[in-house]
Amino acid sequence: MSQAESFIRSADLSDAAQYAYASTAPAEARLIFLAGACPLDLDGSLVGVGDYVAQAEKGMENLRVALTAAGAQLDDVVNIRVLVASSKQSDLVDAWAVVREAFGQRDRPSTLMGVTVLGYTDQLVEIEAVAAVIE
Template sequence: MAIERFRKFNTKDAYPEQSLDNDVCMAVRAGDTVYLRGQTAMDLDGNIVGIGDPAAQAENAMRCAEILLKEAGATLQDVVQIHIYITDRAYREPVYRVVGKWLKGVHPVSTGLIVAGLAKPEYMMEIDITAVVSTP
């Protein structure tokens, strides 16, 4: 099975304030399955979007996810599983409304978790996405 890695980077560049040195990437395609790195308030250029606004962060995360899926040969229609992490229960409705808009009619399996924190203190939400590329 062929494995392709998209948008490789090192965590020391993405998180210079932390003492990290991990080689990772934004997306991996293994056969027909695409795995996305957790998408957050950080856009694909490394800027933080929507500080203090969980809906704006979710919008950014889904916009980035759509781009990454396309680069890996998939679409949002191919999404089969999502995990949504929020740092406060109050963020559930605004985040889920945005994600629901982007995945309307897709019906992936979904798990939601409330966590004590994420990689950067500005992050209010994160979404992991797995997709299986549909055959034409």
């Protein structure tokens, strides 16, 4: 749906974030709300214990699989939220770099949050997304 969504920027807001501040999807779009993509292998084991980058990579891999199962792809994502279990900004930046690279020039509105704990033991990263597709 990459040609149908609209990304909103404003000269009245800083461009330091290097992403759109909002997005819209046309009324006829089917919205897909993805659960947080966790760094789990198919057998349910956690990938990359202690490694923010490895967990972000696995989270993005699982996000792609979930998007495909829902009939979408990364180009259809209109919003992203990245949760990182850390109070260190450098850990958040490491996880964000993986997500940013995966989306390339597609500067979706995004939120990067440091949280105290995530759902699985030793889990450091979780990636949520909303996609919109026109069928």
